Amino acid sequence: MNEFQLLLSIIALTVFIIFFKQLFSGNYPKRGVDFEAKLPNENIGGVSRADKIFTKEENTDEQRKSREEELLNIAESSIEKGDNIEAKKALQSLLILEPNNIEALRMQGTVNLNMNDYTNAKESFIKILELDEKDDLTHNLLANTLHKLGEDDEAIKHHKRAIELDKSYAPYYFNYANTLYDLGKKDEALAMYEKALSFDHSLKEAKKMISELKNGNN
Numbered sequence: 001m002n003e004f005q006l007l008l009s010i011i012a013l014t015v016f017i018i019f020f021k022q023l024f025s026g027n028y029p030k031r032g033v034d035f036e037a038k039l040p041n042e043n044i045g046g047v048s049r050a051d052k053i054f055t056k057e058e059n060t061d062e063q064r065k066s067r068e069e070e071l072l073n074i075a076e077s078s079i080e081k082g083d084n085i086e087a088k089k090a091l092q093s094l095l096i097l098e099p100n101n102i103e104a105l106r107m108q109g110t111v112n113l114n115m116n117d118y119t120n121a122k123e124s125f126i127k128i129l130e131l132d133e134k135d136d137l138t139h140n141l142l143a144n145t146l147h148k149l150g151e152d153d154e155a156i157k158h159h160k161r162a163i164e165l166d167k168s169y170a171p172y173y174f175n176y177a178n179t180l181y182d183l184g185k186k187d188e189a190l191a192m193y194e195k196a197l198s199f200d201h202s203l204k205e206a207k208k209m210i211s212e213l214k215n216g217n218n
Contacts, residue, residue, distance in 0.1 A: 068097055075107050084111050102128050102135070109141060118148045136165035140172050147179045155179055170200035177209065186213055 071094040078087035091108045094101060109124030125142035128135055143158035159176035166172060177192030190213040197206040 064097060068094055068101070071097075072104060072107075075104070075111075079107065079111065079114075084114050087111050088115075100131055102131060106138060106141070109138075109145070113141075113145060113148075118145050121145045122149065134165055136162045136169070136172070139165065140175060143179065144175055147182070152179065152183060168199050170196040170203060170206075172196075173199070174203060174206055177206075181209070181213075186216070189213065 071090045074090040075087045075094070078084070078090065087107070088111050091104050091111065094104045095108065098104070105124050105128050109121045109128075112118070112121035112124060122142065122145050125138050125145060128138045129142065132138075139158045139162035143155045143162060146152070146155035146158065156176075156179065159172070159179060162172045163169075163176065173192045173196035177189045177196060180186075180189035180192060190210065193206045193209045193213070197203055197210065200206075
């Protein structure tokens with residue numbers, strides 16, 4: 001055996017020893033064992049999927065509350081500017097975050113009223129009363145909405161409920177009087193206009209309607 005053959009034999013023997021040493025040590029990839037990335041953002045196979053990223057932080061309660069307040073402010077500002085579409089978008093986003101936000105639901109109903117969308121306004125107000133049956137302002141708003149929809153028997157019930165919950169708030173009597181007037185119940189309407197004026201002497205419209213009804217009866 002010459003020197004070259006001897007060198008090849010030594011190399012082959014060395015490789016053979018290393019192979020069997022590695023084999024019996026257990027330090028080799030095993031079937032059924034998942035590859036573990038060395039870094040959190042390491043890609044396996046060079047492919048990255050959004051649904052496989054686990055480092056995204058969840059919104060905290062403080063962040064959500066801050067976002068809700070921001071959307072509510074946008075809605076209020078938009079309503080003041082007469083931009084009902086922008087207000088509606090903000091309120092829809094807010095109600096996704098907090099479906100039972102009474103203030104947002106009331107604003108949504110009001111925006112729908114401004115846009116003559118009485119059916120959706122009705123749904124918003126009914127939702128509020130399911131959450132708080134003693135919300136007198138919403139009973140009044142729902143009554144006005146139902147009157148617009150021609151559901152006058154239900155409208156009268158909610159007018160009366162609003163007054164029952166706050167017996168000294170002039171606008172409730174005034175709105176009830178308007179419904180009665182539209183229904184041709186002039187004597188009852190007159191009584192409600194007078195009641196409204198007794199609680200708020202600055203209601204010029206109530207004075208005007210009282211004068212009209214009294215002169216019309218003479």
